[in-house]
Amino acid sequence: MAQVAVTADPLDLDALTRDMTAGAAGDGAVATFTGLVRDHNQGRKVRFLEYEAYEPLAVRALRRIVDEVGATWPDVRLGLRHRIGRLEIGEASIIIVAVSPHRADAFAACRYAIERVKQIVPIWKREHFEGGEVWLEGATADPDDEASRLAAERIACA
Amino acid sequence: MRVTVRLFARLRDLAGAGELVRDVPEQATVQTVWNVLTTEMPSLREYERTMSVAVNADYSRMAAAVHDGDEVAFLPPVSGG
Numbered sequence: 001m002a003q004v005a006v007t008a009d010p011l012d013l014d015a016l017t018r019d020m021t022a023g024a025a026g027d028g029a030v031a032t033f034t035g036l037v038r039d040h041n042q043g044r045k046v047r048f049l050e051y052e053a054y055e056p057l058a059v060r061a062l063r064r065i066v067d068e069v070g071a072t073w074p075d076v077r078l079g080l081r082h083r084i085g086r087l088e089i090g091e092a093s094i095i096i097v098a099v100s101p102h103r104a105d106a107f108a109a110c111r112y113a114i115e116r117v118k119q120i121v122p123i124w125k126r127e128h129f130e131g132g133e134v135w136l137e138g139a140t141a142d143p144d145d146e147a148s149r150l151a152a153e154r155i156a157c158a
Numbered sequence: 159m160r161v162t163v164r165l166f167a168r169l170r171d172l173a174g175a176g177e178l179v180r181d182v183p184e185q186a187t188v189q190t191v192w193n194v195l196t197t198e199m200p201s202l203r204e205y206e207r208t209m210s211v212a213v214n215a216d217y218s219r220m221a222a223a224v225h226d227g228d229e230v231a232f233l234p235p236v237s238g239g
Contacts, residue, residue: 056215123238124167137235
């Protein structure tokens with residue numbers, strides 16, 4: 001299983017965790033994050049979400065996040081998969097697995113990874129709610145913006 | 159020379175297409191490509207200060223040179239996760 005992926009298939013956290021921990025006797029901690037589609041947002045009743053990606057660049061940005069984690073937490077291994085297409089309420093949109101000898105690094109790397117996904121990965125969600133639909137827009141993606149990267153690191157290490 | 163333009167999310171909706179092919183002058187930059195697009199479709203201009211750009215699926219800058227056959231993408235603020 002690839003360390004990072006953008007896929008239209010349902011996400012399988014158990015499979016990714018198994019893959020990331022296979023044969024690693026020196027690991028003492030696994031931290032995971034799962035992002036779910038929820039039924040409400042900003043006072044709107046959400047019916048479902050549609051995710052769109054610029055796939056080759058999204059995969060590249062995910063790999064960059066893996067590299068950044070490796071630079072800050074050299075003992076951590078990171079697996080990260082983002083789903084695209086139509087997702088129903090309660091389905092997983094993203095799964096992240098961070099494996100490390102110690103829990104502090106695993107938690108920090110996992111949190112850092114999701115913050116960076118929201119900053120630099122070219123994926124967009126279109127919210128279909130009761131009464132309409134809207135493209136959600138968050139951060140202007142700029143991987144070289146060191147201030148954003150440090151903000152993600154601060155949140156991760158808080 | 160000729161480039162392929164990729165547009166995503168709301169930018170794609172505003173343009174009515176996710177992929178366009180446009181002729182641009184030699185020595186063109188990403189900015190030149192954007193100017194060609196927004197002259198045609200002024201409604202895209204609202205993204206000028208918030209979008210990101212990519213050339214051949216790698217993040218780039220407005221001042222970067224483009225070459226014949228390049229894929230130039232304009233990306234609204236992202237909302238993954």
